[in-house]
Amino acid sequence: MKKWVVDYCFYIGMRCLIAVLSRLPHRLALAIGGLSGVIVFYVTRRRRNAYADLKAAFGSEFNAKERWKIVRDHFSHLGKNAVEILRFPQLDKAFIEKNIFIDHPERFFNLVQENQGIVLLTAHFGNWELLQIVSGILEKPIHVLARKQKYPKLDQLLNRLRESHGSIAVRRGMRVRDLIRALERKDLIGVLGDQDAGKRDGLILSVLGRKTTIPTGSFELAERTGAPILPCFIARQKGAKHRIYVGEPIRFAKSKSKNLRDFTPYVQSYIRHLEQFVREYPSQWLWAVKRWKYTWTKRLLILSDGKPGHVKQSEALASYLQSIQTQYDRPGMEYRTERVEVEFRSPWSKKVFPWFAFFFIPFAQGRLGWLRFFFKTHTFQTIINASADFVISAGSSLIPLNLCLARESHGKSLVLMKPSFPFNFFRYDLAVIPHHDQGKMPKETFRTYVAPSRFDPEEQRLAVARLRMELRAPDRVGVSLFLGGSTKQYRMDLADVEKVIATLERVARDQGDYLITTSRRTPDAICRFLKQKQQMMTGCQQLVIASEDNRSDIVPGMMAVAETLIVSSDSVSMISEAVSSGKRVIVLKLGSPGPSDKHDKFQAALADQSAILIADVHNLEETMQRVRTQTCPESVIEEEKEALCRRLQEIL
Numbered sequence: 001m002k003k004w005v006v007d008y009c010f011y012i013g014m015r016c017l018i019a020v021l022s023r024l025p026h027r028l029a030l031a032i033g034g035l036s037g038v039i040v041f042y043v044t045r046r047r048r049n050a051y052a053d054l055k056a057a058f059g060s061e062f063n064a065k066e067r068w069k070i071v072r073d074h075f076s077h078l079g080k081n082a083v084e085i086l087r088f089p090q091l092d093k094a095f096i097e098k099n100i101f102i103d104h105p106e107r108f109f110n111l112v113q114e115n116q117g118i119v120l121l122t123a124h125f126g127n128w129e130l131l132q133i134v135s136g137i138l139e140k141p142i143h144v145l146a147r148k149q150k151y152p153k154l155d156q157l158l159n160r161l162r163e164s165h166g167s168i169a170v171r172r173g174m175r176v177r178d179l180i181r182a183l184e185r186k187d188l189i190g191v192l193g194d195q196d197a198g199k200r201d202g203l204i205l206s207v208l209g210r211k212t213t214i215p216t217g218s219f220e221l222a223e224r225t226g227a228p229i230l231p232c233f234i235a236r237q238k239g240a241k242h243r244i245y246v247g248e249p250i251r252f253a254k255s256k257s258k259n260l261r262d263f264t265p266y267v268q269s270y271i272r273h274l275e276q277f278v279r280e281y282p283s284q285w286l287w288a289v290k291r292w293k294y295t296w297t298k299r300l301l302i303l304s305d306g307k308p309g310h311v312k313q314s315e316a317l318a319s320y321l322q323s324i325q326t327q328y329d330r331p332g333m334e335y336r337t338e339r340v341e342v343e344f345r346s347p348w349s350k351k352v353f354p355w356f357a358f359f360f361i362p363f364a365q366g367r368l369g370w371l372r373f374f375f376k377t378h379t380f381q382t383i384i385n386a387s388a389d390f391v392i393s394a395g396s397s398l399i400p401l402n403l404c405l406a407r408e409s410h411g412k413s414l415v416l417m418k419p420s421f422p423f424n425f426f427r428y429d430l431a432v433i434p435h436h437d438q439g440k441m442p443k444e445t446f447r448t449y450v451a452p453s454r455f456d457p458e459e460q461r462l463a464v465a466r467l468r469m470e471l472r473a474p475d476r477v478g479v480s481l482f483l484g485g486s487t488k489q490y491r492m493d494l495a496d497v498e499k500v501i502a503t504l505e506r507v508a509r510d511q512g513d514y515l516i517t518t519s520r521r522t523p524d525a526i527c528r529f530l531k532q533k534q535q536m537m538t539g540c541q542q543l544v545i546a547s548e549d550n551r552s553d554i555v556p557g558m559m560a561v562a563e564t565l566i567v568s569s570d571s572v573s574m575i576s577e578a579v580s581s582g583k584r585v586i587v588l589k590l591g592s593p594g595p596s597d598k599h600d601k602f603q604a605a606l607a608d609q610s611a612i613l614i615a616d617v618h619n620l621e622e623t624m625q626r627v628r629t630q631t632c633p634e635s636v637i638e639e640e641k642e643a644l645c646r647r648l649q650e651i652l
Contacts, residue, residue, distance in 0.1 A: 007151035014157055018086045026095075026240055029083050037079025041072050048365055050074060050287035052387075052410035056299075057208040057291075058282070060385040064366045073283035077236060081127040084240075088133055089164040096137050100130075101237075104246045108230065111249060112140055117183030117227040119218050123194035123274050124286035126234040129162065130242065132190055136165030142190040143168045143182050183225040191218040193270055196294050199328040203264055204296050207271055208278065211296035211332060214271065219263040223252040229266075231273055235281050247273060296327055298652070300337040301388035301405065303398045308520075309451075309573025310394035311339075313416045316452035317392055317432065320645050324652060340383055342398060343376040350374075350397065357400030358422060364407040371404070387411075394451075396420040412651060416451065429651055432644070434572070436601035446647055448640055449605055451573055453580035460556050467557035471515075471541045478512020479504065479624075480562035482555070482578070484570040485521025486591075492568070493591040497526050499617040500566075500588065501537060507624055508539030515558050517544040519571070559583060564627055569614075572602055579611045580637055584627045589616045611637070 021029045041047050050071045054062070062070065102108070111118050120135070120142060122128050132142045144162060146169040149155035159169040167190075170179075182189060193215060196202070202213040222229045231247035250266055278285045285291075300321065302314045322335045344350040353374045360370065368384045375383070383401070387409045393402040394416035403426060406413040412429035418437040419426065431442040435449055468474040481504065486492050504514045518527055527545050534543050544554050555577070559565060565578040566586045578585045587603050606612045615623035 007153050010151055011153040011157060014086070014154065021083060021086050022090055026087070029087065030080050030239060033079040033081075033083030034076040035079070036082075037076040038072060040079065041075035044075075044288075046288045047071050047075065049290055049410060051366055052408070053287055053291045054282070055387045055409065056210060057278075059387060062282075064369065064384075068366050070283045071287065074285075074287050077284055078288065080236070081129065084127055085129050085158075085161055088129075088161045091133055091137065091165070093137050096134055099240045100134055100242050100244060102134075102244045102246065107246045107249060108232075111228055111230060115186055117186050117225060118188045119183070119222050119227050119229045120188055120190045120232050121193045121218050121229050121270060122190065122232045122234070123277075124192055124289075125194070125274070125277055126236050126242065126281070126284050128192065128234060131232060131234055131244065132162060132167040133165050134244065135188065135190075136167045139166075140188060141166035141168065142188040143170050143179075144190040145170050145192070179221055180225055183221065183227045189218075189221070189227075193218060193267075194274055196292075199294055200330065203267055204330065204332045205264070205267060205271060206297070207292075208275055209297070210292050211334065212292050213294055214267050216263045216267060219250075219252075219266055222250070226252065228252075231270055233273065233277050235277060235284055245277070294328070295389075296330070296332045296334065298333065298335050298390065299388045299411075300335055301386050301391045301411075302337065302339040303391065303393035303402060303405075304339055304341050305393075305395050305398050306341065306343075307395065309571065310398075310416075312453065312577065313394040313451045313573060314392045316454035317414060317416060318390075319454040319456075320452060320641070321390065321648050321652070323645065324649055327652060338382075338386065338388075340379065340386065342383075342401060343379050345374060345376055354400045354423070357404060361400070361403045361407055361426075364404040365410075366408070368404065368408055371401075390414055392416075396423070399423050399426075430647065434602055435605050436598060446644055448644070449609060449611065450576035450579050450637060450640070452641075452644065453577045455556065455581065459553070460560050463553035463557035464560045466553060467542075467561060471561075473513065473541065474561060476513045477515060477541060477561050478508075479514040479564045479566060480558040481514055481516045482558070482565065482567045482571070482574050483516065483518045483522050483526070483590075484568040484574065485519050486523055487521070487570060490570055491591050492523055492526060492570070494523070494525050494529060496590045496617045497529065500590070500620060501530075501533065501540075503617070503620045503624075505537060505539050507621055511564070511624060511628070512562075513539045513541045515542045515544075515562065516540060517554055517558060518546045519574075520546050520550075521570075522546065564624065566620075569599060569603065572599065575603070575606070575612070579606060582637075585612045586620070586623055586627055587612050587614050588620065589614070 051067055054067050054070060122131055132144050135142050144167055146159060146162065149158060162169045179189060195215070197213040197215040202215045204211050205214050218229060221227065229250040233245045235243050237243055300318050302318055304311045318337055325331060325333050327333060344353065371383065372380045383405060386405060388405065388411045390412050391402045391406045392414045393399065396417065396419060399415055399419050400423065402413050402415060414430045415428055416432045418424065418433045419431065419442065424440045424442060426442065428442045428444055431445045432452065433441060433445050433447055434451065435447050471477065508514065516530065527547065530543055531545065534540065559578065559581045562583065564584045564586065565581065566588050567575050567578050569587050569589045575587055603612065603614055607614055613623050613627050
């Protein structure tokens with residue numbers, strides 16, 4: 001259907017609606033408007049944005065039921081606003097005196113008596129359109145900046161309603177000098193100061209805890225003309241009753257300088273007033289739009305399944321995000337990161353939850369209370385209060401929860417590792433999946449050779465300093481050995497470990513002493529052997545049994561001190577971390593059979609890139625000689641990291 005036909009139909013419909021509403025008692029008309037708003041609440045998708053923004057602003061101050069009530073009341077309030085706008089021509093001084101209470105009216109009238117232009121600064125709060133009608137009836141019409149509507153005839157009708165009591169609707173895009181002339185003619189200008197200023201304009205300031213752009217045009221006009229700024233807010237009390245708050249005027253000395261002052265303190269004062277009213281009347285701010293369409297505050301929620309490798313990958317991806325310091329070429333980024341230890345109530349609930357989540361995810365927003373049946377109390381309390389722009393997790397067991405929480409907050413879902421069926425058919429904002437994984441992939445997939453790893457220079461420096469204090473001759477360390485452990489498909493063999501230790505002892509004179517650490521999966525028999533043999537291992541400067549010493553700085557310290565890293569083939573995350581360290585890496589096959597075809601493909605892909613050498617207990621000594629001539633292709637890893645950061649920048 002052509003645009004002009006739709007425009008004409010809407011126009012006729014609105015004229016009919018005005019005719020009907022103008023003949024109804026005001027109270028009944030408002031009731032119809034409120035009911036219409038509630039109906040819109042149930043059919044519009046904007047209620048989901050409103051719920052998510054409300055939770056972002058107030059956190060756990062309201063529960064889900066209270067949030068939905070506020071959002072429903074908000075749409076009812078907008079319906080009442082619409083009815084009042086359509087009835088603007090009927091309003092008169094008697095209506096104003098009966099229904100409008102003005103707090104500190106003398107501030108307004110004193111400025112009017114000074115016979116000068118005034119900038120009235122308000123917000124999308126209460127029925128902000130009513131302010132211009134009140135001012136017009138009080139014989140001081142306002143020039144109101146009006147957004148051009150999509151349909152011309154409807155736009156003209158709306159502007160005629162605004163101008164029904166003398167106010168003048170001014171198109172956006174009006175030249176600044178025309179606004180200056182209006183102020184010089186002692187006219188009033190009405191400006192909404194709470195809409196975002198776009199990507200690159202305005203000041204970046206915090207509103208209800210989140211940074212966004214705030215326009216400064218009204219302050220610039222005031223400085224150029226010497227006109228005072230008068231903050232005004234209107235709030236609905238009950239039914240047709242409204243309260244107008246008139247703030248203290250803000251005055252600037254008239255200036256023709258092109259170098260405008262820093263308006264930050266004045267804008268922040270306006271924001272504080274706005275926040276005060278939003279907290280007092282939470283349903284009356286305009287939540288039906290994206291309140292933080294452009295925000296420099298990003299909230300990261302990391303889900304942890306307790307597996308160190310998965311946690312490290314998630315934290316590494318979060319650190320890649322945190323390394324992005326600008327948005328739209330503007331600095332000021334801040335990241336608030338929270339980690340949730342996800343613990344299920346029982347093995348049974350862990351198995352059942354993915355099937356429940358499959359059907360629950362589309363309806364998850366505002367209904368996270370159902371999750372109490374699956375998670376322990378401390379986990380449930382944390383996730384039900386969490387609000388995030390990015391939900392990050394590694395491992396298939398956390399993907400259903402990741403999707404639920406992203407749905408709750410309208411956040412972005414970032415997952416590491418391939419989602420299992422049926423969640424590989426779901427939509428993610430980014431799925432970081434290794435090249436060796438095959439099968440159906442999510443649409444927004446980023447393929448990697450190694451899992452993301454994070455090396456904080458300061459943390460690594462401290463780890464190395466602590467480790468060197470524990471070693472008898474730190475400069476002689478040449479090799480670090482990282483032993484994993486058995487899995488369902490693979491069992492680490494004690495005899496192979498004995499041969500590895502014998503090899504390390506033989507080459508210690510030429511390649512330097514060695515350090516050893518185990519994992520929590522390392523079999524007890526191997527841990528006992530290492531502890532019993534420790535006194536006889538003359539080349540071993542340190543042995544760390546993970547089940548007895550789980551310090552987080554052991555692994556980064558060992559990787560930094562040694563030149564060659566030997567990692568057992570069962571741990572994808574540890575191999576990835578070793579390769580990312582930039583050191584020479586040997587992947588050591590221990591036991592039989594190998595961990596899985598998936599592990600073999602992963603290692604083969606790295607070997608093709610010359611990032612690792614693969615050895616077994618029989619050729620370890622030869623491989624250690626060969627690896628000394630190898631240099632790790634850091635460019636491959638760095639290029640991969642840079643490409644991933646660019647993708648994250650796009651998502652940001």
